[in-house]
Each structure stands twice: as structure tokens, then as C-alpha cells.
Amino acid sequence: GSDPTPTPEPTATPVPPTPTPTAMAMADDPTATPVPEPTADPFEAEWDALVAAAQEEGRLDAFICCALGREFDAHIDAFQENFGIEIVSATGSSRQQADRVLAERAAGVYSLDVWTGGLTTTNTRLVPEGALTDLRPLLIHPDVLDGDNWYFGDLFWGDPEMKYIVGYGGNASNAPIAYNTELLPDPTVIQSYVDLVKPEFVGKIVMRDPREAGTANNHPFYFTQGLDETYLIPLFRDMEGVIASDARQAAEWLAQGRFALCIFSCGTEVEELKEQGLPVQDQFPHPLKEGATIGTGGNNIFVMDQAPHPNAAKLFLNWMLGPEGQTLYQESNGDNSLRIDISKDNVVSGNLPAEGIEYLVPSADPGHQSKIDDALDWFRAELPKHGY
Amino acid sequence: MLRTATLVSRSKAVIRGQSPTGTFVMAVFIIVFGVYIIYPVILIFINSFNVAERVRDPFVFSFDNWRMAFSDASLFVALRNTFVVYFLYTSISFPVAIVIAWLLARTKMKFSYSLEFMFWVSFMLPGIAVTIGWTYLLDPHIGFVNQLLWKLPFLERGFDGGPFNIYSVPGIIWAHLMANAISQKVMLLTPAFRNMDLSMEEAARVSGASNVRTMIRVTLPVMVPALSVVFMLNIVRIFQSFETEQILGTPINFYVYSTKIFQFIRYFDPPEYGQATALASLTLIIIAVVIPLQRWLLNRRRYTTVTGSFRPGLIDLGSWQWVAWGSIVFLLALLTVVPVLVLIGGSFMTRVGWFNLNDVWTLKHWQDVLGDRFFLQAFRTTVILSTSTAIISPLLFSIVAYVLVRTRWPGRAILDSLFWMSAAIPGMLAGLGLLWVFLGTPGLIAIYGTIFALLLVVILQGKLTSTQLIKGAYLQMGLDLEEAARVAGAGWLRTYFRIWLPLIMPTLVLIGTINFVLSAQATASIILLASRGTTTLSILALEKMTHADGTLLEQAGIVSLFIVGMTVVVALIARRFGLVLGVRHDVRSTAPNAAPADAGPQGIAANQAGGLGR
Amino acid sequence: MTTATATTDRNAAVKLEGLSKTYPGGQIPAVNELSLNVEDGEVYTLLGPSGCGKTTTLRMVAGLEIPDEGDIYFGDREVVVTSKRYRLPPDKRDLGMVFQSYAIWPHMTVEENVAFPLATRHMRRTEIRERVEHVLDLVGLPGLQKRPAPLLSGGQQQRVALARALVIEPKILLLDEPFSNLDAKLREQMRIELKLLQKRLNIAVLFVTHDQIEALSLSNRIALMNLGVMQQQGPPQLLYEEPANEFVRDFIGKTVLLRGKVQSSNPSGQVSVAIDGGPNCVIFGRSYNPDGLSSGEDVYTAIRPEDIDVRPAVGNDIPDGAIAGTVIAALFTGERMEYQVEVDGQGTLQVFGERHTPASDGNKVTLTLRPDGHSVWSSDWTHTETGEGV
């Protein structure tokens, strides 16, 4: 029998702010505490019922954003093989998908079950609109609920209320700065962001447009670390940096040696060029003084309110966050999963958190989104002053 | 005798100029197109005054979006940049395109139809491939052309590289010229020029005007419908193209108005649709000028060239022909070789334009694209959509244009303005508006999510270009041709199919092809309406382009290649059958039918002599 | 000035009643209260100066122009009834028309052009082919079937237009200067073919021509128009011999106007006039002026040139019934000579003489006038001004 998910009313209760954004500090909401290890039988029965109900529905409509979107075939095949349920997946821009879903909902059309993607669109639009459903009743697989399986000792919640968004991606980053190894043979000359704004790098920096929402995940970091005055203002004022129209252009210019450094997320494009033997690195080998970060990027999962296939969605959620789903995720493009009970062989080394480094997790801050907005506003006001 | 005719309906009672049928048809047209065209625009505009936080919140009225949008100080500079760029490339491309269209359509030139077709191909090639291609050639530091020039003894490599720099205003102009600015105009103008009556040019020559003067004083003025339509179609879109400026202007902090609009949508999350709408509303001013201007131009004079005494024929340029021919071939090489190399070569390169990688050549992109589980389905959907569009829209819009030009039914001005209004909002906003319309209109929500919704969108998306171009074609046709058919007993439909359709067929083939390309390349208009089952190649390409893992330009290119390939095939077929109709200036080969005529001279002579000898 | 009375004959093949049409922007009507009817089997010709509204009339009959006023009937059938706002569409009027501009379809071959009206009538292929072939033979264009229509000479195009109108053998035929670009031989041949066809099928023909001989010889009746207004209608001989006004008199045929004085008159209009320039030249005629003329009045007598016999003067005597003059120009016009003759008190007159013994410039001649049958006018010139409808 199917068990329609009740529509959760967004709680008005303010969520207690997490004291520090550091790891391991994930809130221990009592409701989220994993249920004491159930006897195998009740769970098995519930699981079997879920699978049966999902199979009855026979189909899952998913929107898979971002990097995973084009690499999702393995998941589709595995899910089909395991449960005989067809996943109909779409990919593309989250922003447009949100436009569409919200318009559909306003007209009473409910076409989507699950969504994986970034936090910004979700937190700014889907959550406030009540488009998502509370995940906690849906998370039933003990394997998923067991905090020991996760990097932070618990599931990573991407929304301030900690009920709509679960993050599973966990790439570590020393700094969102790529460089040309010929022009910067010794990267250790840079130990702090402030080292970038030195005369030797004048005209040697290419950047993504920091006013673009897509580059903004790291922005709050600069302000919490007080880098706005010491790094950002001199950067725009003195360094004659060039804004590339997109990441590809930025990465190529870096590889061509036109620029020594690429800032504001040139990552994945640079990685590809590196693989092709060009003199570029997408990461410093060492963390900078201001600290390294871990973030989920676009790798979070959530389930739509009034999903047309609620059981399939519930099944997929538990399966995706389980070992099989996460292993496939890691395989798909070398990302690191926050799940730690699975092999990390297929993860690109730079993405793995290094031992002994304390990583900042900016997105764990419940105020993260508003800080991003503030940061974007700052950039949008600041850049034109310097001719950008 | 031109504008006095009234379409006579099949019904018996006809009131002067305002038959009940006419009023009824116009009412239907205006309501249908009005809902479809204006409703989304209105929704978008209303929404720009809504500052409610969430979609489901009640309407909160405010001018904030408008105030904020226009409070950006750099906007004025962007606007100025827009006009500078537009003015520069238009003042080059328009004269060039006019001369080429004239050469292709009005002079004896070898392979003129094939050359014309190459301009179509150039038009079909995606603009981004052109821009990217030229960056590899004219990049100041690594551009191949610059590298070659540095080998010349007298050219020093400057600090800034060079001598050519694509990242500059001249570079942007160049990219525009190499992309669509020239080829689109040539493509749109050539069929109109083909409808020129040779005897009008001959009369000018005999009156003492040289070939050039004849072109300027006679051919061009009589081509005003086509010229003005092409000019106006371009200027109403002045705030809409941004790809070139985005790629080439951003690094030099050169922004144009359209990049500003685009940024409101792409840089903000949630997108600032309200502010983008406010900025885009400037187009309304242009439209407000264009509509009366066009009406004035078209009513001021008469432009009928194809009449019952039409004389076909082409101008002989003598040896100048070869100079012209060489120049056109050279230009075509510039226009097509670079993007084609980028697309085809790039599809086999790990990274297009990069020859110093570990694996320069690869089949991976092809494998990925062809292995994509949605590829076949997308291909099928695209074929269905585009082919239907290519067939239906010329027919549909030729009827609409007929009504606009050839009848005196009430409300034509309204209908015409409706079509122009559709240019008021850029594609991305229009797509959103359409989504709202589909979800909010009882009849349409039934087809929401099906291929029929997409079909409706793609068929109608070329409405402005199509109606305006066909209007221009009708204005060239003498009314006497229709009158003769009506008197000969043909009803309206028969007249339409036997007289008008064949006569404007070259324009219709063009419209069909343009609509085929438009629908094959459609993204913004359909992305919000397409679902997995109805993905098209263009959406597939877009997904490749916006891949977070870096833009899969090469794979997007492969998808584009399929689109271009399909379009070329379809266009060739359409031209094969369509261009046999319409007025022809070269002597038609009557080879298969020549037999009876061959038997002529003696037989005829005897016959006629017999008649006269009595 | 209209002498035509609108008959109420309901059975005329084509009947126009009080038709008026002003073009948008036109100051004066192109056609003004025109009434006429064409009977079955009749050739009715519209004659008049360029721009007088002939084509406009034909276009209204064909349904290509909407009259502002007036009705049109084809037999019993209502075609245009302005008061009822009723109008039969052109394709339902079932007539054949030759356009002044030919209106050949440039994208079709000769054959396709001619076959078109048949195809609209859903005729069988083979029959169409036969009929087309036959009518092309008739207009002297056999073997040109496959030629694209624009690649014909002007006269050939005109014949294609004619063939297209004739091929359906319509009951009503509208011909707008259908022979203007044909040579005399061909034109005559076409005229004969037309006449034969018309007799065979009892067609009503509404005909516009500028060739007066053609008009006078082919027509059963003629209507002469000026500035959109009908001036006179009737059989050719009536217009020629008894013109209703100065305009008709001057427009049809050639006229020599001779000054003179009324000698005697009769209220019926009969007068005798002493012509200036001859010692004893009194001729007889009729005045069509209702007021009549009184003795002693200065008048103009209109004489057709062929009623003036030109002969070399013998001595200095001027015979009775003749006037004397001097040839100032002689022109060969084929079958006869055209002379400009200076006559005392008359100015220069244009007269004809036979071609075998031509007079030369400066020769003295006597002009013997036919004694009677002329028309007499109190003015030398048309009241209704001729000119352009601006």
C-alpha cells in the first residue's frame, strides 16, 4: 500500500543557529536522531512494502542538476535493475527548473519527484515556496540514518530548518584558485589570499565574474575572514585583472600562459586541461592561511512536495544516499561523497579532505544564503567603481 | 488599382471592405494571436511590478524593479555601446548585403543560386561557433593569424600581442559580420530582389542611368518593402543578441544593453525577471516607432514589380561579373570555412583549437553524443517539430500576410501591431511568459507537457519575420494577377494556391527554411515546456553548453552539426521543388517539353499563313 | 448631356443602372451615373478619350471594383445591388475578360495560362488540352504552348490574354482594348473570329477600343463617354450622323467645321446655311440644338471630310456649291491623300483626296460640298470639356 507523504507545513520555529561552521558540529536535533537500531524484520517489511509501492508507481521523475546531470546514466540503469523502476531524468539550469516547477505548482500541476542540485536556488526559492517535502519521515534506511557512515557524523542538512535538503557531496578545497605552473613554478609563495595582490601579479590574474550567482558559494568566506578590505578591494583596484566571459575562456587563458592565476572558481575546466598535460593546477597543494573549505556544491538531494510518485521518490532518496548510490556518484566524475563507508579509490585526490586539516564548512551556516546575497551586493557595488 | 481590391469572400453578401466573414476572420485572428502573443507579454510586464517574495504570495505592487533597473549608472554607457556596435556593423553589413543580394538576384552570375545557398548555410551555422572560431584566429596572443603575421619581417609582436585583437570593439563588429549580420540580410533580400522586373531597370538604363545609379534610384527604392522589413526586424532585436558581446566584450569590460538584461537573468538567483523586463521595455519604444514608420513607408508608394507585363531577365555586368564573383566567393569562404572547421574539426578534437594536448584528436565527443540515451529521441522530436514548422508556418503566415496586405478588413493594423509586439521581450522572458500562458489557459493546459505544446510554440515563434517578409513579397505582386484569376472563375482558395503560392514560393521556401532552423535551434522558447520525452537536439546542445563540468563546446558542436546538416538537406529539397516556381529570370529549361515546340516553325508557319492568306 | 435613357429591360444580358465610382483621393468620379444594357448577341462598345472611365466600368462589371452607387444585373440575376449591399464575387460572374494590361501570369507557360479558367471549371485533362490547342490556333499562336508566358512579344501576350478569355466560351465577354498591339491583318482576323464566336454562342460583348473603324464596324451599339459621363449611346450610324453634342461630333470620325450664316430655318431644326468662302454655296443640314437657330445667325456646319470633293481648280471660277482653297500640305496616307487646305474665311481645313492624281503644296483646289445631311452648330467647340479626370 502506498503511503502518501503528508504535506509538511513549513515550520515557523526558528532553527537554532549552529554555533560554529566547523565540521562535526552538525546540530543534533532530537527528531533527527536515528531510530535505535530496529530489528531486521520490521524494517525489511517496511522496505519491501516501499519497494512494492514504488514499483506500483513504476516511474520516477527526477531533475538532476549540474555535474551529475550528464553522468546520471549509471544511476538510472542501476535503479532500473534493482527495482524495475524507470527514472525519467531531466537536466539543465536549476533556475529555469525552479521557474517551471513553481509556475506548475501555482497552476496545480505536479510533475516532479526528486531533485538534486545546489543550495542557492533551493534555499532562496523552493523552500520558501513550500515546494519541498520534509525528508525526515522519508529517510528510513538504517544505512542512511547511521551517522557513523557520514563524514560529519550525521547527515548534512543544507537548509536552515534541517528538514528539506540533504547534502551528499563533499569536495575539499584549499582555495578556489587555479594557477599556471610555468608562470608560478613555486606556488608556495602564496600562503595567504593577501599574497595575490602583489605587484608581480599585476595583469596576471584572470577571474570569473564574482557578481554571477553561480560563482558565489565561497563569497561569504572572504567576509568572515576579513578579506574584503585586505584582499578584494586591492584586487579590483590595483591588479588589472581580467574578467573572462566564462570558465572555459578563463581556464584556456590560464593554460595558454596569458595569466598566472585564475580566481573565483575556475576549477573543473582547469582540471580537464591539466589532464591533457597542460601546465595548470586547479588547486594549491597547500591550504592557505585563511583556511580550507568543504562544500556540497551542486550535490544535494530533495523531494518535491506532492510528488506524483511519492513512494518511488522515497525509495530513490534512501537508495541514492546509500552505498550504491553514493559509489556511483563518486564514480561519475571523481567527486568525493560525504559518505565515508565506501571506497574512495575513484575520487580525484584533490577533492578528498586531507588528514589533519580542519575544514571550514561555510554552507553549514544557517545564515549562509543571506551572507551570499550580501556578498553579491557588495561585489555588484564595488566592481563598477574599478571599471568592471 | 493596387490597394483598392477587397478580398471577396465566398459568401454571397459582401459589404464594402467589411464583409461579415472578414470581420469574423479578423476577430478570430486577433483573439488567437492576441492571446498567444500579447498575453505572455502582459503577464511578464505585470509581473515586473510584483515584488512579492514568493510566487504564491499575493501581488505586491511596486515600481522597485523599474527604479532599480534604471538606477544602474553603467546602463547609459551600455546603451551607448549598443548603438555604437549596432550602427557600425549595420552600416557595413547592410550595404554589403544589398550589393550581394543585387548581384545574386539581378545580375548574370555563375552559380548564383548555389552562392545564395551558401549564405543560407552561413546563416544556419551557430553564431557561437563563428565567434569562438574567430577568437582562435584573432586572439592577440595566440591567434593563428597573428602568429602568422609575426613571421613577417616588418611586424613585431607588440606587448599586447596583435596586430589583430578580437577582444575589442572592431573585433566585436567583425564577429557580428562573420556571424549573421551579412548572411541573414543577403538571405532575406535575395528573393525579393529576384522579383524585380527587368524592363524597369532597362528603362532607367535607357534614360541615361548607369548600372549603379539604376540600382540606387530604381531597384532599391522599389525594394523598399523588403529592405525596410529587414532593417526593422534587425532593429527591434537590437537589445536581444548578446552572445558575441558576452564572449568578446566581458574581458575588456565592454558591456552592451543586452548583456545587462542577460545578466539580470543569469547572474541573479532567483533571476531578476522584473528588472530584466524593465530594461527590455525599451524595445517598446523602438516598436512604437517601427510600426507607424513601416505603415508610412508601405502606403506612401507602390512597389509592384511582378505584374501581368512582367519581363524576366538579368543584368549583364560583363567582366565585372568575375570581380564580383570572386569577392562573393571570398566572403563566403570567410563566413563558412571558419565555423565549419570549428564544428567539424572541433568535434574530433579533445578541445577545439588546441593542438598541444596529450590527446589532440578523439572520438569521445562523437561517442558521447551518439551514445546519449536521449539523442535518438531528441533527433526524432527535432525532425517532427522542425518539419511540421517548415511546412505549416509558411502556409499559415502567408495567409495572415495576405489578410494584412490584400484585404481591407477591419483590424489589420491591430493584427500587424500584435506581431511587432511579440518582439517586445527577449526570448528568455518570452519563454517564461509562454509557460505561464500554457499553465493558465484552460485549452492550452491540456496539451501542456506534450509535443503539441512545443509544436505550437515553434510554429508560431517565427511569426514576426515570416509575416513581415511575406507581406513584402505580396506588395511586389500586381493585383491584376489575382483579378485575372478571380475573373477566370477561381475562388479565393484556388487563386491562393495556383497564383499566389507559386509566385511567392521562393519567399515561402526561405520562410520554411528559417522556421526550420529556428525551431531546430529553439531553446529559450521551449526549454520550460519541453520534458524528457520531448527533448530536442537544441536543448541537448544547450545542456552540453551549460554543463557545470565545463562547457562541452565540442559536443554541443556535434549536436549543432546535426541540426545544420538536417537543415541543409531540408533546405536543398525545398529549394529543389520550390524555386522551380516563382518568377524565373533565367530561361527555364523546357527540355522535356520541348518536343511540341520543336515541331513548331513549319507547322505554325503553315497554319498562320493559312489564316492570313484568305 | 446624357441622351441615353435607362431602359427597364430586365432581360438584357448585362444591365448597369446608375453606376458611379470615385477612386479614393479622386476629385471627380471616374464613372458617373452610368446606365446601359447589353443584349445577348450584341457587341456594345465603350468609346471615349483616355481616362474617361472605360476600364473602370468594365472592372465594375467584372466585380473587381465596387461601385459607390448603382446596380448591375446579368439577365435576371442580381450581381450588384448597392442598396442591399449585395455583390456577387468575380469568380461567380462567369465571364471572360481581356485586361488592358493583359494580366498574364508570369509564372506559367502559355498553355497553363490559357488552361487556368478551364481547370477552375474542373474539366478533364484531355479536354482541356484540346480546347487550349484549339483556341491557341484561333488566336494564331499554335505551337507556343510550352513557352513561359513572359517570353513572348507584346502582341503574342495580348493574344494569350484573348485566348484565356475566349477559351471558356463565356456568355459575357469583357474586352479592354484586346487588339491594341496586333497588326492590322491579325486584328481583322481576330475581329472576324470574335464575331463568329459571338454569333455561334450568342454572347454579349462589352468592348473597349480606340480604333474607331473597329468600333463602328463591329458594334451593334456604341456608348461614348467623357469624364465618366455617358455622352450618347446608340447604333454606330446614329452617333456618326446625328451626334448629340459637340463632343460626340468631334470625337467620332473626322469633321470639318465650316463657318456660315443661317439662311432659313424650320423649328424642326432643318436649316440652310450659306458657307463662307464660296460665292454661292448653300448647303442643308439639321441643328440638334433644341432651341433651334434663327436666320442670319453665325453657325458652324459640320461636314465629314469624305463629303467634300477635292478637285484641281479650273480657272478662277468657283462653281456653285463649292468653295475655293489652296493646298498647303499634302500627305500620303495609303489609300488616299490627306490635304491641309487654306480657305478664305475658314482657316485651314483637313480634307481627303484620291491618291492617283495628288495635288501638291500651293495648288489651287475647289472643294465641292455634299449639298445636304450635315449637322449645324452654334459653336465650334465642345461644351463638355474634355480632359483628364484629375
Add this chain to the structure above:
Amino acid sequence: MTTATATTDRNAAVKLEGLSKTYPGGQIPAVNELSLNVEDGEVYTLLGPSGCGKTTTLRMVAGLEIPDEGDIYFGDREVVVTSKRYRLPPDKRDLGMVFQSYAIWPHMTVEENVAFPLATRHMRRTEIRERVEHVLDLVGLPGLQKRPAPLLSGGQQQRVALARALVIEPKILLLDEPFSNLDAKLREQMRIELKLLQKRLNIAVLFVTHDQIEALSLSNRIALMNLGVMQQQGPPQLLYEEPANEFVRDFIGKTVLLRGKVQSSNPSGQVSVAIDGGPNCVIFGRSYNPDGLSSGEDVYTAIRPEDIDVRPAVGNDIPDGAIAGTVIAALFTGERMEYQVEVDGQGTLQVFGERHTPASDGNKVTLTLRPDGHSVWSSDWTHTETGEGV
């Protein structure tokens, strides 16, 4: 069949030498080895059946068609020399031309159309305006300056075309049926204006018309063409009175062909012929056949209708020099009657009679033939085949 000898007068205003032109796809030449020259101040008329190559010739002179063979000179100036592949472009030929299809520019007003040739000659605004006004007056279109050219009647458009050709007062004028859509009055007026202009400016006019009276009266010389080949050229009277071949005889003017037998002949070509159908009707004429005719031969005598006097038969006697016949159709053609007369041994003849005492169908008439000046032929029809150049 060409009787014209190409003169070598290098100073003719227009000189064509051996011009030939075959249209692509055409089986026979549209113009075939045509040579002629037009002197200054001369009106030279091309006459011929529809499709015989008149327009093609004019177009070659204007530079709109490239001859396959042959040369064109304007005075001393080389215009087309095929052997040298030299061709002067049309705009350098400095001539005025009226197109058969008018070729009015639709996007211009009447004034702009007419002013165009002046504007290309960089004339001052005010002067252009004056000249345009004057020439529009001349063609009878005053006050229509601002009208869009397509909104004119056919005849008005033709006059605009004429005005456009005349306005520059060119040295060479090419007129392709310039009056075909004008009424008789206007046409005559235009002819006179043309003649005056031509005299004043000493223009060479190459003229195409289908109106024979016009051709014969206006031309200094006429060339008669058929199937692209010149048949005869010379002054009008020559072609009329001494046709070079049957084609010329039949094409120009009307001819009545009477069967008869040669009674006596002279090698110079003079013959007397006894006409069938009359007891004693012998008339005299000339054969233009170089072989001559011998006594007793059956021949056809070509008589112009105006040389036949038609009178009611008096009793059963047929006077000498006359033949008897019966009227089978009488037709009023304005100044005279046209009769179809059935004559024993001759078939039906078309003759003219005066209009005041017309004969009716069935009346017996005698036809008195002019005794001499006719042409005599051994066949009743044209050797040179007429027909279409396909």
C-alpha cells in the same frame, strides 16, 4: 527576299548592319541579318506581324539585347561592333525610348517618372520642374504630376512613358507602339506633336506601330519585316504601290485579289489582264515578278478597294471595265460602307462604298475597276511564310 541594299552611308543617325539575334532556346532567329539606316530628321517605321522582331530590333539599338551578329553605328560613333566585341552601354547611347509595356516605375509619381532622365543628366531642380510640366502638358496630362504612376488609366500610363522619352529631347527616339492605347483624337494630336518636335530638333525616330495609317502618314520610310527578315524598305508610297512580294502586298493596306488571264505582256512587267466575272473588263498593271508573265497565264491582279467603284446595278448590263456582283453583307464603318460582294468566278470580295446611299444584302451591284496601276501576281499568296518565330 530582302530588297533593301545596305548602304554605306556612314553618317546616318542610326545604322544597323547585318544584325541577327536568336533568343536562347529559340529555333529561328528573332531578327535575321537586318540592315537599315535612319537619317537625322527621319521617321523610320518598322512594320510587321506580331512577333516578327520589331521590339527585338529596337532593344538591340537601345543596348538592351546583344546582337549575335552585326554592327550598330550612331553617326560616326561605334555603338556595337560584334567583331570587336565592342558594346556601348545603354546609358551612354543617349536616346529616348518608349517601351511597348511602358515600363513605368511603380514607386514614383508621374512627375518623378518623367523627371528621372533629366535627373540622371544632372539638371537643376527648377529646370527639371519646368521641363516636366511642359512635356506633361504636351502629352495631355497636366495636373497629374503628383499621382502615383500605377494609379493611372492605361492610356495615361502610356503617355507618361512617352513623356519620359521625349523630355530629354534626345537625338534618337525609339518608339515601340507608343500610341496603341490612345484614342484617335489624342493619337493624332500626339503624332502632330511628335512631328513638330522631330522637325524642331532634327531627331531620328525609329518607330514601331500597328496602325498602318499612322505608319504611312508619319514615316519617311518604312521597313516591313516578317519572321525577323526585312521584306522591303522604302518610302510609304513605294511599299503601297509597288510591293516587292506577296507578303508586302497583302500586309500593307487592303487588297482585293481578282482572278484573270494575261492578255498581253511586256518584258518590263507591264501586262493587261482580262478579269474573270466581267464580259469586257481588261485592266492594266505591272508584274513585279522578275520572270515576267506570258499571255494566257492565269494571274491574280491586286486592286486596292478604293480603286473599285461600287454602284447599284442598272439593269442586267455589265458595263465595260466592270464586273457584276451581289452584296452579301453590308457593314457601316463610319465614313463609308464595307461590302462583301459575291462575284462570279471570284468568290467573295471586300470592297467599299460611300455611306449615304448604302446597298443592302442581296442587292446587285457593279464594280467598276480603275483601269490601270495595279499589280499582277502569279499566285494568290505569300511565298515567304508568315508565322511565329518559335
